[in-house]
Amino acid sequence: MSLIVQKFGGSSVSDADGIRRVARRVAETRNAGNDVVVVVSAMGDTTDDLLDLANEVTRKPPARELDMLLTAGERISMALLAMATSEVGVPAQSFTGSQAGMITDGDHGAAKLVEVNPLRVREALDAGNIAIIAGFQGVHRSTKDITTLGRGGSDTTAVALAAALNADVCEIYSDVDGVYTADPRIVPSAQKLDRVSSEEMLELAANGAKILHLRCVEYARRFNVPLHVRSSFSHNEGTWVMPTPHENFTPQKEIPLEQPLISGIAHDRTQAKITVVGVPDRPGIASRIFRLLADSKVNVDMIVQNVSTGDRPLTDLSFTLDESQGDLAMNLLRAAEEKIGYTSLDYDDQVGKISLVGAGMKTNTGVSFKFFQALAQADINVDMISTSEVRLSVITDVRKLDTAVRALHTAFGLDADSEATVHGGTGR
């Protein structure tokens, strides 16, 4: 008998039909002889509807109360799912994040887990029940106030429970059937990966693949939790994200002897580029800028500093960030104009990032050659470049992003013979 954690997102439980479908799925897993813990998000648009209500009564909702409000969403879906599984003959008990022992810090809206004590979940399982847990939520260790985990919160709830309960696998269900070599909506010949390493999945998630949140992949890697990304609309095997090493893990499929070098191509349209023009080219200026941004939790991604010539001791400093933080960063820089001493600021949100992810990137010299050749042949200018052990990323014009993804997908031999099938509405 295995212990399986299954996470279902809001699109899987958007209405009563969806909840019943998930209930049947959960019951199947239980009836196959497994213990099952389910983590569920709020139904469909519930969270947005609650946010709309908050905006109707206030311009600036207090963070504590916003968390109290939003956690009503998962409360509704988990209770309905528990009813629906009971209806198909499988007893279930639902638990809030607080009841499930998801203990967090006090950063409302983006709380971090500090402890996971799923005592009541374990009791429910021991009593023969399915345990259904509200994703995305927890409780502050000292104040006992309700918190939410922020973006990717439900995935993180699932992985954290899987780790704390020593589950055999954490299954992440959505409306696509796995991790693809590229977004199938852009590259119809994209192939599903049977397996991908934690490191590669980290790079894919960090660089625009939306199927798993970076935070959940980091958590799974740290606690050696095997992830299985699959579709709630089919029974096909999805993509296994393999923690390395994980001695006790026996995947349901044989590991292929020859793994392709390249795992896939991620892209991210939500990038912005800021250029600080004419800053003094002397030690400490760059660190002053990035310290300023870090203090306000602005996440800077790529950085490029132009080389200044001797007779012109001024330089330009460019960096990228998520465009949701663009206004914040620009305001911080404007306020610090005197302190930094620059000529002007330039803001460009028409940029995107494209990333090639795979094992052995740095040791295989042909990869970068093939990469830039493919982009050049597709007439795509490269603006900024960054690399890691398993990734090669560039910033380009966002309007050329799709062309770039397709060109690279073909150049690296990732195209399948047939086209991928994408279920549901929003794709990946």
Place this chain on the structure above:
Amino acid sequence: MSLIVQKFGGSSVSDADGIRRVARRVAETRNAGNDVVVVVSAMGDTTDDLLDLANEVTRKPPARELDMLLTAGERISMALLAMATSEVGVPAQSFTGSQAGMITDGDHGAAKLVEVNPLRVREALDAGNIAIIAGFQGVHRSTKDITTLGRGGSDTTAVALAAALNADVCEIYSDVDGVYTADPRIVPSAQKLDRVSSEEMLELAANGAKILHLRCVEYARRFNVPLHVRSSFSHNEGTWVMPTPHENFTPQKEIPLEQPLISGIAHDRTQAKITVVGVPDRPGIASRIFRLLADSKVNVDMIVQNVSTGDRPLTDLSFTLDESQGDLAMNLLRAAEEKIGYTSLDYDDQVGKISLVGAGMKTNTGVSFKFFQALAQADINVDMISTSEVRLSVITDVRKLDTAVRALHTAFGLDADSEATVHGGTGR
């Protein structure tokens, strides 16, 4: 400085406008120098909408999960109200029933309070906040499962908190401005009562006046909590329900020296009458019937047993109950046919109850004469009669109920010179 508990029902917080209006009201009370604890129900139709969802996924929702589901309703309204009061400059913290220390037994859907420990509410007040508490909900003492208090639950939450916090008054807000001598929709000349005793209010609530739930009045009487029933749409004084005795209570108005004998006329359309025809007229048969009903929590109201003649040792036993329990009672009686030994069962849901409530009913012999004379002159047959120290009730044809209410209201000199104004939608 006073400590005031204010309870707002679902119709007062049916949308964002309503929530903002309640927030301003609460802030006024706070800014007048009082500590304020607010108890709030779910917004408008939220509870019904959640019940509809439950019925979409299952025919018979498990009681534990139904409570988990429904408690999302107050969670939403209390968080929004806390945001709205913050928006008008008054800091607020919301608390679930569990967080506010509403400890109950495990009777899901109709839980009873066993303990009230509002430690966090007190802390929030001491820190200068308004405390906003979800009505209707609690937590089971031992299992820690979430419970709901059933009908009248939010009023009971308010009174229980007022008692535990030793509040100066518990204000019950709705869309009518007090307790009337009769339902203003039936008797336009009905008068608002400035004050009514707990005993009289108990009889009014138990006999059909919907403005306060019986349970809340009982609780207030037991713990000497002064209730002030008033409208959220005006600042007029409402009706004070006076606990007797309550030494520390100083009402805002002088007590009138001459209190009218009659407080008001209550009516209840939701009655049904069951007649068990042809039961043996011997000791123990009636108790067997009522034991059977009590074991299944059927609340029997009035009982009449016909006198049997010597040559016919069979009698008929009639009783009234709320029509919502009619099917249950009939099924219980049908199943016990052999054990009881009756000839037939008769069910009549076209009956209503009308009650005259006032002090000194039994010591004033003219009251019952005037009562039955007024009904006779209006051509209304009386089916069953019951009395208490402060009440005289009869069962009549439901279709004559309004006529009866008007006739009695006039006969007892309760008609005002002008017509009552009823705000909002549903009246009392």
